[in-house]
Amino acid sequence: GAQACDCLIWAGDMNFRVDMxxxxxxxxxxxxxxxxxxxxxxxxxxxxxxGK
Known part of the structure; x- marks a missing residue:
């Protein structure tokens, strides 16, 4: 799992918004x-x- 890693890289569309x-x-x-x-x-x- 991610806990066993020294480095975690997030990639992808991180263009989230507030829906209002x-x-x-x-x-x-x-x-x-x-x-x-x-x-x-x-x-x-x-x-x-x-579920996070």
Whole structure:
């Protein structure tokens, strides 16, 4: 597994986004409501779907 490696290289399309309009993201940032933004983070959603 990856734990036995000295070096791990990630490659591929890492162009994930937050699935909500920019203005909504900015408003949530002003409110320090980062948890709501993270709920719409495509990378985190993919990790959860994969059981990670």
């Amino acid at each position: 309009p920019n203005q909504e993201v900015l408003a949530l940032c002003e409110e320090n409501n980062y948890a709501e933004i993270l709920r719409k983070d495509e990378f985190r959603m993919l990790q959860q779907k994969a």
